[in-house]
Amino acid sequence: MELVEFSPDFLNDIIAIENESFPNPWKEKMFLDSAANRLVEFKVAVENGKTAGYCLFWVAGDQSEILSIAVSLQFRRRSFAKQMLEYIIGRSKEKGAQCVFLDVRAGNAAAVKLYDSFGFEKTGIRKKYYPGAGGGEDALILRKKLK
Numbered sequence: 797m798e799l800v801e802f803s804p805d806f807l808n809d810i811i812a813i814e815n816e817s818f819p820n821p822w823k824e825k826m827f828l829d830s831a832a833n834r835l836v837e838f839k840v841a842v843e844n845g846k847t848a849g850y851c852l853f854w855v856a857g858d859q860s861e862i863l864s865i866a867v868s869l870q871f872r873r874r875s876f877a878k879q880m881l882e883y884i885i886g887r888s889k890e891k892g893a894q895c896v897f898l899d900v901r902a903g904n905a906a907a908v909k910l911y912d913s914f915g916f917e918k919t920g921i922r923k924k925y926y927p928g929a930g931g932g933e934d935a936l937i938l939r940k941k942l943k
């Protein structure tokens with residue numbers, strides 16, 4: 797797997813992965829706006845010429861925030877998310893971040909397990925943050941200290 801810079805050539809593949817990965821998927825414009833934001837790093841995971849996943853994050857001051865990370869269904873459980881997280885953590889350190897933050901759906905067991913294995917800790921809850929049945933689902937705010 798290699799991580800390359802986002803280009804619009806990847807957009808259709810990314811939208812397909814996004815739609816299979818999230819109950820409230822981002823639309824094209826959100827990806828294009830993020831790509832146009834020079835503060836955001838937007839990387840695409842490519843395996844044998846196929847788009848396997850992507851991640852977006854940014855460092856603001858001494859904090860890094862993961863905006864999104866997803867892996868195509870056909871490439872899951874092959875350590876691609878793990879490699880993307882390792883990249884994000886390394887780049888965040890280089891850019892002077894003291895910690896990495898992210899939001900995750902409380903019911904997203906795969907992602908919660910992934911972040912747990914990296915030593916992320918729960919620092920807060922946004923109640924009913926994600927739209928859905930029963931009035932919505934809570935978001936967990938997770939943080940990993942880098943120093």
Ligand SMILES: CC(C)(COP(=O)(O)OP(=O)(O)OC[C@H]1O[C@@H](n2cnc3c(N)ncnc32)[C@H](O)[C@@H]1OP(=O)(O)O)[C@@H](O)C(=O)NCCC(=O)NCCS
Nearest residue numbers: 817865866867872873874875876877878900906907909910
């Ligand atoms: C969460 C997600 C990114 C994981 O991607 P992945 O490439 O399959 O993950 P990896 O292979 O790198 O897994 C690393 C570790 O995470 C945990 N993990 C990943 N998927 C898991 C699952 N389905 N169930 C339980 N643990 C899981 C395991 O600890 C795993 O280590 P192991 O394989 O040695 O047991 C992927 O399932 C996905 O794209 N989900 C939809 C989008 C999403 O939820 N993104 C995160 C939003 S915050």
